[in-house]
Amino acid sequence: MFILIVGSGRVGSAVAKRALEGGHDVSVLDSDPLSHERLDKDQSTTWEDAGGRFTVGTALEVDALIEAGVEEADVFLAATSGDNTNLVIAQIAQRRFKVPRVVVRVADPGRAAWYAEQGLLTICPTQVAIDQAERLVLAA
Amino acid sequence: MYVIIAGAGKVGWNLARELIAKDREVTLIESDHSRYRVVEEELEHAVQYGDATELWVLERAGIQRADLMIAVTGDDEDNILICQMAKEKYNVQRIVARVNNPRNLQHFRMLGIQPAVSATDLILRLIEHEVPEYGLIQLLALEEEHLEIIELEVGEGSVAAGRRVQDVPLPDGSLIISVLRGGAGFVPKSETVIEAGDQVLLILDPGLESRITGQFTVGQAGVSTNA
Numbered sequence: 001m002f003i004l005i006v007g008s009g010r011v012g013s014a015v016a017k018r019a020l021e022g023g024h025d026v027s028v029l030d031s032d033p034l035s036h037e038r039l040d041k042d043q044s045t046t047w048e049d050a051g052g053r054f055t056v057g058t059a060l061e062v063d064a065l066i067e068a069g070v071e072e073a074d075v076f077l078a079a080t081s082g083d084n085t086n087l088v089i090a091q092i093a094q095r096r097f098k099v100p101r102v103v104v105r106v107a108d109p110g111r112a113a114w115y116a117e118q119g120l121l122t123i124c125p126t127q128v129a130i131d132q133a134e135r136l137v138l139a140a
Numbered sequence: 141m142y143v144i145i146a147g148a149g150k151v152g153w154n155l156a157r158e159l160i161a162k163d164r165e166v167t168l169i170e171s172d173h174s175r176y177r178v179v180e181e182e183l184e185h186a187v188q189y190g191d192a193t194e195l196w197v198l199e200r201a202g203i204q205r206a207d208l209m210i211a212v213t214g215d216d217e218d219n220i221l222i223c224q225m226a227k228e229k230y231n232v233q234r235i236v237a238r239v240n241n242p243r244n245l246q247h248f249r250m251l252g253i254q255p256a257v258s259a260t261d262l263i264l265r266l267i268e269h270e271v272p273e274y275g276l277i278q279l280l281a282l283e284e285e286h287l288e289i290i291e292l293e294v295g296e297g298s299v300a301a302g303r304r305v306q307d308v309p310l311p312d313g314s315l316i317i318s319v320l321r322g323g324a325g326f327v328p329k330s331e332t333v334i335e336a337g338d339q340v341l342l343i344l345d346p347g348l349e350s351r352i353t354g355q356f357t358v359g360q361a362g363v364s365t366n367a
Binding site for chain 2: 060061062082083084085087088091092095096108110111114118
């Protein structure tokens, strides 16, 4: 499977490393060249030597998405720090590039719920934290 | 008519002022607190503090009863999402979005955010209008309405030069609506003679440009047409 991950933050880089270890082709796109360090951290070889791809570019620029391989991607994960960026690029991947599986991280529970209803696979860390906190707090 | 404007920058603030002066009911939403306080001194309750990409902020502003949503923040992703939610979630009848980076215009279009207004694009078109070194200038394109207005300069020796409007061979779905000659424009009649050097405005169905250009320029396909 070819997986394109946009945003090499804590979530993006960790998923990228696991996917690569799992034998998938993985490409990561981030606007910050220094974010590459997260992909090398705690690894015996560099990201590229391990077979990973890394592209520096802005996700909203179609050229950057194409360079990172969006046209061949089987799975697309939008995990930048911005909800709105994630929601826009996820829809670009889904509607324009017809990526079969599009996953998007959205911090705001309200928007996450509505866009999930519209057919996006959304992950809402805030909602997970709310549910977990509620469980632990009310367990007392 | 109730209008919600997201983004109290120069564009949003002035839009709100103009609309209020025209007796429209307006709510302006601004996410930067210091900016909000500056604007609030003048607009008072017509401006609200909050992030317009959040549903509860839109709902607090009364989006359910809004007739028009205008998203003019400095961030294209925000403008896209605000308009998308207004249109698709809250069924707001009309939306207007500002495009900050003209390269993002394709994203607005693909996601159905229309009309999307780009200041850079508008200024570029004005420049093209002032400096007509290109054969064809697109003045207006209303994609949803399937309508386009273009401007062409009539070339010396072209098919149209020296012909009456009614004799210029044009495809169905196109019409000469104005002639600019010697710095002034007029609406031509069917017997008006087109002269070389005139600038003509045509209204047309999108997609007919290439069949029309040839009648007004020299040395391109279509020039040999003898109607």
